[in-house]
Amino acid sequence: MKIDDIIFIDFEASSLSPVSWPIEVGLAWIVGDSVQTWSSLIQPLYTWDEVAWSEQSADVHGIPRNALDTAPLANVVAKDTARRLESKIVVSDAPEHDHRWAEMLSNTIGVQLKAFADFDAAVGTFCAVNPKAVSAVFAHLEATPSPHRAGPDAARLASAILKGISVVK
Secondary structure, eight states: OOGGGEEEEEEEESOSSTTOOEEEEEEEEEETTEEEEEEEEOBOOTTSOGGGOOHHHHHHHOOOGGGGGGSOBHHHHHHHHHHHHTTOEEEESSHHHHHHHHHHHHTTTTOOOOOOEEHHHHHHHHHTTOHHHHHHHHHHHHHSOOOSOHHHHHHHHHHHHHHHHHHHO
């Protein structure tokens, strides 16, 4: 696996309930010595259960429910996301949750997703030969609090791996 093969993903969701739905997707990838990002809010499908909306979750991510009413349609976001994920190994720090929300999104266009790789596995792949590199990754994460927005959260993961890689070089 090469760094060009991976893309980091994060979602913000309506809640953490089993029937929750994605409200924002963020992707980040490494190009040279920099991190590139893309993100989008998601207008929920009418079939997604409004009962799954949590004001508590909204307080955490700062995305009010009415902001989703004018967001891009779920199938449009799904197409954009699928195009960016094509032929990539998708890495998440919460693969079980993120994969569930990604599947919900990709189901709007009939696309099947591969399993997501866990962030810790990516750290092992790119930094395990050097304990200082592993330490640099986790020190970066600790020093950079999660903003709870999908794009910046995905970029935070990519930046942490980039820190570790820079120690290996």
